[in-house]
Amino acid sequence: MQKTLLIKALIVFGLMLLIGLPLLMIQETIKERMQFRQEAVDSIAADSVREQTIIGPILVIPYVEQYDERVEIAADKDQKSSVPARTEVQRRVMQRRLLVYPNNLLQTGTIDTDRRYRGIHQVLVYSGQHAFKGDFTVPGLEQLPRKTPEARIAVGQPFIALSIEDVRGIRNIPKIDWGGRQIEFEQGTNLFAFRSGLHAPLGAMPLVAAQQVKFSFDLGLSGIERQHFVPVAKNNQVSMKSNWPHPQFGGRFLPSPKYRQINAQGFQVEWDISSLASNAQTQLSSIEGEFKVPDSAPLGQVDRFSVGFIEPVNVYSQSDRATKYGLLFVALTFAAFFIFEILKSLPIHPVQYLLVGLALVIFFLLLVSLAEHIAFWMAYVIASAACIVLTSFYLTYVLRSAGRAIGFGVALTALYGALYGLLNSENNALIMGSILLFAVLAAVMVVTRKVDWYQVGKGVAVSPAKAHD
Template identity: 45%
Template sequence: MNRILLCKSAITAVLILLILIPLHLVGNAVQDRKHFREEAVHSVWQSYAGQQTLTGPVLVLPYKEILRVADNSDPKRPNATVLQAEALQVLAFPKTLRINGEVTPSERYRGIHKVLVYEMQSRWQGTIELPDPGALPKSAGHVGFEVGQPYIAIGISDTRGLMAAPTFELDGKPLKLEQGVRLKSLTQGLHAEIDLPPVKAAKPGLDGRSAQAQRVVPFSLTLPLLGAQSLAFAPVADQNDIALTSAWRHPSFDGDFLPRTRTVDAQGFRSNWSVTSYNTKVRGQLAGTGDGMLETVSVTLIDPVNIYLQAERAVKYGALFVLLTFAGFFMFELVKRLRIHPIQYLLVGLALAVFFLLLLSLSEHIAFALAYLAASAACIGLLGFYLSFVLQSWRRGLAFAALLTVLYGALYGLLLSEDNALMLGSLLLFVILAAIMVMTRRIDWYAAGAAWQPLRDKSAADAPAVQS
């Protein structure tokens, strides 16, 4: 291969590597702006309310079991015993739980950053079996029980989101909810002390119901709540039926259980979950015998246009843009026998890198599509004007601008079609490679680069040999 052609190829490769530096800096800028947005989101959450996870209601019956255990403190009394109290609790979960919630989304701003929040009005209904203090399990060495105050626990991951005082009724009687959940497996929430009916009230009645059935009582809860981004419910009942409706058209159902039915259209979404206690281990997690986060049904209100994610994906294609543009320059030099200086390569590469910075900055203030259109139009116009002089023809400058327009259009298609990005990108690369191979099919690579030889070398090579 011609040494000049080899040298030119090496210089072009080095220039491509140099352009990767500003592209990397633009990528860092995207990450910084993304981090600033996350700080703005959490700042709004701190003064509004954060992601909400709702658990319950759970009836808790605390008690102490008095046990007689061996006393090994004195070796002279091998048969000595001592009384010991062990703190325990019984958790009674609902038999049925029906939740109907209406989620109203809204937006809050922190600087230029938009944060999605919501208000929820919900109605909870179900039945729960009251525990019998006289039927507590007895351990070895049992002496007696000390039964504490039973209460209803309702877990709310961020109680600052309570818009108004919730109302709770058990067996038709209103209960006073107080702050504090009292259950170690839950961090925040509410509780209400209750009085269990005496055991004698659970005798079979005239209607023929069993004593156990008579202790199954209805409950209801009205819970108005503020939150941000996501809303989750822990399915604690034997049978859980949860229905949510909202005007938001971009939900993501990303909990441990997908809805049985869901509808997403221009009016918003409607979703219904049906989960039984056989499907979940949330009861063991609440009792402290399970591990990990509580299993939940969940919906997240997502922003369909995440400008930082799309800008990050766009920057990843930056190296490909530079490579294709420089390859086009290289082909022009070979086919049209032009001489393009490395500084001109470098300026064009920097213009391509600036496009991604323009895209990031503009998309924070206007719609992403308009930002992409404005940034690409500015860069294509600049490069078309500049290349009409570099390539020594305004037609060539327009042709190169048209090729850049196709590339920017293809990149936008890749950004919009995330699921098909790999396939579309592969097809694009194949088409470009095929076009380069067709254009260079007749080039004699051993003789290529003659146009770049210095004039004195070409004159000496073309001069006729002198015979002695």
């Protein structure tokens, strides 16, 4: 009766939910492997060099401001209240700094990539050669900010600061050409907030009047996976080329479309950024501060852009996406079995449902384990072929027909092919998945259009012997 059909449907549904448990365990395994891979990245970064962020060059002019301030002195408490308060002049001395940013900054970089390994995990590292050139407008003495117009100014030793996130990546001792003078960079930026990096002492500068000074220098810099830049100049032009064919651009600014070339031999791109489009100067001046010394440099608060040297296919993210379709695989297969039972009156035991479901689930574990050692597409072909062959062989006996088993094998092959298409078309995954589900539902409706559902319940779970009686 219909009660038998309902019970069988509930059993199949319960088995499908049960299969979801090993799927969840596989997803947790993938997350653990992703964590292991991140630990490999952190280990290589700790032993060699981290991601790099370049800030600068910035001209820093330290100076001492002295000015007189009239201060009101209250009367002593012991004196009578009739005694008026008095005023006196006190001299104030204030240590100040002026950050001067380039007018124009042209940066040209060539970056080569290589691989480092920790066990089975590989990480991309890079080595770059960067050429900087541009100009500063050095202010005159009268243009330095001061508390009062009468304040006396004593200028210290100006210097060029270049912040580099991890100085272990510096591959040379750069020299800056400052208006025709060759000055060697020294360790440390001498900034308050962004301490890691280099500085070039410029010596005494009279600052009689504003003047324009041109500069240039070369910098060899290595890093891991990503290179970040902060657009500090009024006009920034950054050109970069590399042998890596799969760059990932990030941050607040993308390369100019007309100067963007990416092919199998590498990429060549260019950024054109003006200070009108970026708040980097304001942010840096605020963080560095004139009166406050921050405890750390919050790089995340500064406008920047970046290029990433990362493998285009992350086997763990791909495998994790694949497992999200695992329950759909099991549901479609169980639905096919259930319909087969109805149409052919051939009972399939719940244990047989369970074994076929586990065979489908083991595919995802095979996929991630193989993908750690070989290309993802090869791992996918091997894992899917193994599961299809195993399932087809088993169904030859369950369905009592090699032809029926081959039919199910063909259907599974089509299903695995559709899943691979979903994984490689992330932007179109939703529409492709919707079309797949619609096609499956349409096929089920066409196949079962003549089924008398009021009668099928009588024989769904009936054994062959009882059916004969």
